[in-house]
Amino acid sequence: MSTDSTNTVNQAAAKQDPQQLHDDLHEIWGNPKGLKALTIVNHTTLGLRFMVTGMVFFLIGGILAMLVRTQLAMPDQDFMSPDIYNQVTTMHGTVMMFLFAIPMLEGLAIYMIPKMIGARDLVCPRLTSLGYWCYLFGGIILTSSLILEMAPSSGWFMYTPLSSSEFSPDLGSDFWLLGITFVEISALSAGVEIVVSILRTRTQGMALHKMPLFAWYILAMALMIVVGFPPLILGSILLELERAVGMPFFEVAGGGDPILWQHLFWLFGHPEVYIIFLPAAGIISTLIPVFAGRPIVGYGWVVFAIIVTGFISFGLWVHHMFTVGIPQLAQAFFSAASMLVAVPTAIQVFVWLATLWLGKPKMKLPMLWVMGFLIIFVCGGLTGVMLALVPFNWQVHDTHFVVAHMHYVLVGGMFFPLIAGLYYWLPLFSGRMPSENLGRWGFWLTFLGFNGTFLIMHWTGLLGMPRRIYTYDTGMGWDIYNLLSSVSSFVMSAGIAMVLLDIALHFRFGKPAKQNPWNADTLEWANSMPPSAYNFVSLPKVETRHPLWDDPNLPYTMAEGKHSLAVASHGRREMWGTDPITGKVREIIHLPGNSWWPLFAALALAVVCISLLVRVYALAGIFVLIAGVFLLRWSWENGTHPKAAPEAAVTPGDPPLHSRTMDGPGVWAMAIFLIANGSFFLSYLFGWFYLWTVSPEWRMPDISPLSLSLLVAAGLAVSAGCGVMEKLIRGLRHKSDVGLGAGLYLVGGLGAVQVVFTGWALYGANLSPTETSHDAVMLFGLIYALFHGGLAVILTVLQGLRVGYGYVGAYAPFEPVVVAQLWRYNVVTFWVLVGALAVLPRVIGS
Amino acid sequence: MVSMMERLRLTHPFHFVIGLTLWCIWFVAVYGGHAVACEAAAPASEQGVFTLLSGGLLLVSVLTIALLAALALWCCQAAKQHQGRRRFNAAISAGLYLFSALGVVFVALPIIGVPPCL
Numbered sequence: 018m019s020t021d022s023t024n025t026v027n028q029a030a031a032k033q034d035p036q037q038l039h040d041d042l043h044e045i046w047g048n049p050k051g052l053k054a055l056t057i058v059n060h061t062t063l064g065l066r067f068m069v070t071g072m073v074f075f076l077i078g079g080i081l082a083m084l085v086r087t088q089l090a091m092p093d094q095d096f097m098s099p100d101i102y103n104q105v106t107t108m109h110g111t112v113m114m115f116l117f118a119i120p121m122l123e124g125l126a127i128y129m130i131p132k133m134i135g136a137r138d139l140v141c142p143r144l145t146s147l148g149y150w151c152y153l154f155g156g157i158i159l160t161s162s163l164i165l166e167m168a169p170s171s172g173w174f175m176y177t178p179l180s181s182s183e184f185s186p187d188l189g190s191d192f193w194l195l196g197i198t199f200v201e202i203s204a205l206s207a208g209v210e211i212v213v214s215i216l217r218t219r220t221q222g223m224a225l226h227k228m229p230l231f232a233w234y235i236l237a238m239a240l241m242i243v244v245g246f247p248p249l250i251l252g253s254i255l256l257e258l259e260r261a262v263g264m265p266f267f268e269v270a271g272g273g274d275p276i277l278w279q280h281l282f283w284l285f286g287h288p289e290v291y292i293i294f295l296p297a298a299g300i301i302s303t304l305i306p307v308f309a310g311r312p313i314v315g316y317g318w319v320v321f322a323i324i325v326t327g328f329i330s331f332g333l334w335v336h337h338m339f340t341v342g343i344p345q346l347a348q349a350f351f352s353a354a355s356m357l358v359a360v361p362t363a364i365q366v367f368v369w370l371a372t373l374w375l376g377k378p379k380m381k382l383p384m385l386w387v388m389g390f391l392i393i394f395v396c397g398g399l400t401g402v403m404l405a406l407v408p409f410n411w412q413v414h415d416t417h418f419v420v421a422h423m424h425y426v427l428v429g430g431m432f433f434p435l436i437a438g439l440y441y442w443l444p445l446f447s448g449r450m451p452s453e454n455l456g457r458w459g460f461w462l463t464f465l466g467f468n469g470t471f472l473i474m475h476w477t478g479l480l481g482m483p484r485r486i487y488t489y490d491t492g493m494g495w496d497i498y499n500l501l502s503s504v505s506s507f508v509m510s511a512g513i514a515m516v517l518l519d520i521a522l523h524f525r526f527g528k529p530a531k532q533n534p535w536n537a538d539t540l541e542w543a544n545s546m547p548p549s550a551y552n553f554v555s556l557p558k559v560e561t562r563h564p565l566w567d568d569p570n571l572p573y574t575m576a577e578g579k580h581s582l583a584v585a586s587h588g589r590r591e592m593w594g595t596d597p598i599t600g601k602v603r604e605i606i607h608l609p610g611n612s613w614w615p616l617f618a619a620l621a622l623a624v625v626c627i628s629l630l631v632r633v634y635a636l637a638g639i640f641v642l643i644a645g646v647f648l649l650r651w652s653w654e655n656g657t658h659p660k661a662a663p664e665a666a667v668t669p670g671d672p673p674l675h676s677r678t679m680d681g682p683g684v685w686a687m688a689i690f691l692i693a694n695g696s697f698f699l700s701y702l703f704g705w706f707y708l709w710t711v712s713p714e715w716r717m718p719d720i721s722p723l724s725l726s727l728l729v730a731a732g733l734a735v736s737a738g739c740g741v742m743e744k745l746i747r748g749l750r751h752k753s754d755v756g757l758g759a760g761l762y763l764v765g766g767l768g769a770v771q772v773v774f775t776g777w778a779l780y781g782a783n784l785s786p787t788e789t790s791h792d793a794v795m796l797f798g799l800i801y802a803l804f805h806g807g808l809a810v811i812l813t814v815l816q817g818l819r820v821g822y823g824y825v826g827a828y829a830p831f832e833p834v835v836v837a838q839l840w841r842y843n844v845v846t847f848w849v850l851v852g853a854l855a856v857l858p859r860v861i862g863s
Numbered sequence: 864m865v866s867m868m869e870r871l872r873l874t875h876p877f878h879f880v881i882g883l884t885l886w887c888i889w890f891v892a893v894y895g896g897h898a899v900a901c902e903a904a905a906p907a908s909e910q911g912v913f914t915l916l917s918g919g920l921l922l923v924s925v926l927t928i929a930l931l932a933a934l935a936l937w938c939c940q941a942a943k944q945h946q947g948r949r950r951f952n953a954a955i956s957a958g959l960y961l962f963s964a965l966g967v968v969f970v971a972l973p974i975i976g977v978p979p980c981l
Contacts, residue, residue, distance in 0.1 A: 225876055226951040317951060321958050328883035329966070332890045344901055345981045349973030350894055357966055598876055599948070710902050 067124025469505025
C-alpha cells in the first residue's frame with residue numbers, strides 16, 4: 018500500500034519559509050531554561066526525565082542486588098545482619114518493580130508514542146508533569162528509608178500479618194505503603210493520558226488497524242495500569258489505615274483476613290508482570306521488522322495476542338497463592354488459566370521467528386539484545402508453565418527456583434528488550450550512534466553473567482534453598498551454586514556498567530547519526546535528531562503501516578511544512594484530534610503551555626505523604642486541601658480561559674477547536690479515569706463480600722446500623738442531580754445554554770443534599786471502625802461516597818461559576834460533558850453501595 | 864443511541880473486548896460462585912463430582928461457550944462480507960471470541976474431574 022502523504026501536501030503551507038515556521042513553532046513550544054524548567058510539560062523532556070530518574074533507581078536497586086549476592090556468596094556469612102538483609106531484599110524488589118521497571122517503560126512510552134503516531138505531544142501535558150513529580154517525590158521518600166535504616170523489611174509484596182503493626186511496628190511498612198501509593202498516582206496519570214492520546218490524537222488517516230504495533234502494546238499496557246493498579250492502591254490504603262488507626266481489615270481477631278491482602282496485591286501483581294512485559298514485547302515487535310528488512314509476519318495475530326494477554330493476565334492472580342489453602346477445583350481453574358496465557362505469548366514468539374526467517378536480519382547491536390531476549394524469555398516462559406502446575410508449584414514454593422523464574426521473565430522479558438530499544442532509539446535521543454565494540458562487550462558480559470546467576474539459581478531452588486533467608490549452613494549442598502551465582506552476578510554488573518558507559522560516552526564521542534539510521538518504517542524517525550519540542554512542523558496524512566518505507570521523503574516534506582497544521586500565528590499549541598477508529602480528523606486539540614500547578618500539587622501531596630508518615634494528621638489534612646486548591650486552579654485554566662484558548666479562530670477548512678465541541682480529550686480522560694475508579698470500587702466490593710463470606714471472625718450485626726431511608730433519600734438526590742445535568746447537556750447539544758448557570762447550581766445543590774443525607778446516615782450509624790472489620794469496611798464505603806459526592810458538587814459549582822465568567826456556554830459546551838460523567842458514575846456506585854451495605858445484609862441477615 | 868447501535872455492529876472494534884470480558888465475567892462468576900457455595904453449603908465429599916454445584920458450574924460454562932461460539936461464527940461471517948478495516952476488525956473479533964470460548968472449555972474442564980469442595 019502506498020502512502021497518501023504526498024496527496025496531503027499543503028500548497029499554501031509549502032510557500033511558507035520552513036525556518037520561519039520552525040522559529041515560530043519553537044517560540045510557542047520551546048522549553049524555558051533556569052528555574053522555569055520546572056514548569057515544562059513537554060512529553061519529550063518529561064519522557065527523558067522519567068527514563069533518567071528510572072535509571073538512577075535502577076542503579077540503586079542494582080547495588081542492593083549486589084549486596085544480597087555478596088551476603089549469599091558463602092555459607093554462614095555475617096556481612097549483613099538479618100534485619101538489614103530483609104530491608105535490602107525488600108527494597109531491591111520494590112525499587113526494581115515500582116521505581117524502575119514501570120516508570121522506565123512509561124517514560125519510553127511518554128517519549129515515543131506522540132512521535133510514532135504523528136502527534137506533537139500527549140493529550141494532557143500537565144498530567145504528564147504531575148505524574149513525573151509524584152514519581153520523583155514518592156521515589157525519594159521511599160528510598161530515603163534506606164538511609165534512615167527504616168526501610169520496609171516484609172518482602173516486596175508486604176504480606177500481612179508480617180507487615181502489620183504487630184510484627185512490623187517501625188515505620189518501614191508505612192514508607193512502603195505511602196511511598197508506593199504516591200508513585201502509583203504517577204502510573205495512573207500516565208496510563209490515563211496514554212490511552213486517550215493513542216485513541217484520539219493519531220495523525221490524519223492512521224486508522225486503528227494501521228497503527229504501529231508499539232502503540233497497540235502501549236495501549237494495552239496503559240489500560241492494564243488503569244484497571245490493575247487500583248486494587249493495590251485500595252489494599253495499601255486499607256493496610257495503612259489498619260496500621261495508623263487500628264481498623265482491622267486484615268486482622269483475624271477483628272473480623273478481617275490477611276488473605277484479603279494477598280488477593281488485592283496479586284490482583285495487581287500478576288497483571289503487573291504483563292504490564293512490564295507488553296511494552297518490552299512492543300519494542301521487540303518494532304525492532305525485528307526493521308532489522309529483518311520486512312514487515313512483521315502476522316500483524317493481526319500480534320494484535321490478537323496483545324488483547325488476549327491483556328485480559329487473561331487478570332485471571333491468574335491466585336497462582337501466587339496455591340499454598341494458602343483454597344479448594345482444589347479453584348486451584349485447577351487458576352492452573353488452567355495460567356497455562357492459557359502461554360498461548361498468546363507463543364504466538365508472538367512464532368511471529369518474531371517467522372519475521373526473522375523470512376527477512377534478511379542484520380545483527381546490529383540492538384539485535385543482539387533482541388536475541389538475548391528471545392533465549393532468556395522463552396526459558397522463563399517455560400518455567401512459568403511449570404509453576405502453573407499445582408503439584409510442582411507446591412514443591413518449589415518460596416524457593417530460589419521461583420526467584421530464578423521471576424528474573425528470567427522480568428530481566429529477560431523487560432531489561433533485555435529495554436536495552437535493545439535504548440540502543441535502537443539512541444540516535445533519536447542524541448543524534449549520535451553508540452559504539453558497537455563497547456556495546457557488544459556489554460551485551461555478552463550481561464548475557465553470560467545473567468545466565469550464570471539465575472540458571473544456577475534454579476538448581477539451588479530445586480535443592481530446597483528457600484528465598485529470603487539471610488544465610489545458610491555449610492553442608493546443605495548449596496555452597497558452590499551460591500558462589501557461582503554471586504560471581505556471575507558481578508560479571509553481569511560489569512556488563513551493565515559497560516552498557517551505561519557506552520551510552521554516557523556516545524553523547525560526546527558517538528558518530529553523528531544520519532537521518533533514519535536503521536532504515537526504520539515508523540514516524541518517530543521523521544523527527545529531527547534530537548527532536549524539537551513540537552516534534553513535527555507539519556502533520557501528514559498516513560494510511561499505511563510503514564510510512565517511511567513507502568515514502569522516504571516524508572521527513573523532509575514534513576519538516577518543510579508541506580502537510581497540515583503548519584500554522585503558528587495563533588500562538589496555540591495544536592495538534593489533530595482524530596476519530597479513534599478511522600483516524601479521520603474531528604477537531605483541533607489545543608494543549609496547555611508550561612505550568613507551575615503540577616509541581617505545586619505534587620509538592621503539596623508530598624507533604625501529605627510525609628505528614629501521614631510521621632502521623633501529624635492535622636498537617637496532612639491541611640495539605641490535602643492545599644493540593645485540592647492547586648488542582649482546581651489548574652482545571653480553571655482550560656477551555657476559553659485567557660491562558661488557554663480564548664480565540665476560536667482556525668484556518669479556513671480546518672475543524673473547530675476541541676473546547677468548542679462536545680467530545681474533546683477531557684471527556685475521554687474522565688471516562689478512562691472513571692474506569693480506574695470503577696476498578697477501585699469493585700475491589701472494595703470484593704473486599705466487603707470476601708470478608709463477609711470467608712473471614713472466620715466476621716461479625717455482622719443482627720440489625721444493619723445504616724438508616725435505609727436516609728440512604729434512599731441521598732440516592733434520590735444524586736439521581737435527580739444527574740437527571741438535571743443530563744437535561745442541561747441535551748440543551749447544549751442543541752446549542753442552547755438557556756438557564757445553564759442556574760441549572761448547574763441546582764445540580765450542585767442536589768449533590769449537597771446527597772452529601773448531607775449520606776453524612777447523616779454515617780453519623781447515625783454510630784460505627785466502631787477500630788473494633789470490627791465490618792464497621793471499618795462500612796465506614797470506608799461511606800467515606801468513598803461522601804468524597805465522590807463532594808467532588809461532584811465542587812466541580813459542578815465551578816462550572817456554574819465558569820458560565821458566569823463566560824468560559825462555558827453554547828459556544829464552548831465541552832466542560833459540563835466531562836463533569837456529567839462523574840454524576841453518572843456517582844449514581845451507579847451510590848446505589849450499588851446502598852444495595853451492598855444496607856439492603857443485602859437486611860435481606861440475607863448475619 | 865445511534866453510536867450505541869454502531870458499536871453493536873460486528874465490524875466495530877468494541878468487539879475486541881467483549882469476548883474476553885465475557886470470559887472474565889464467567890471466570891469470576893465460576894470462581895466466586897464456587898467459593899461462596901463451598902463456604903455456605905458444601906456438598907458431601909463422597910458425592911464426588913456428581914453434585915448440584917458441579918452441575919450448576921457446568922451449565923453456566925456451557926451457556927457461556929455457546930454464546931461465545933455463536934459470536935465467533937457471526938464475526939467470521941461479517942469478516943467475509945467486508946474488506947479493509949471492517950474485515951480486519953471482524954476477523955480479530957472472531958478470533959478473540961473463539962479463543963474466549965476455548966478458554967472457557969479449557970478452564971472449565973476440571974469441573975468434570977475434580978469434586979468441588981475438596
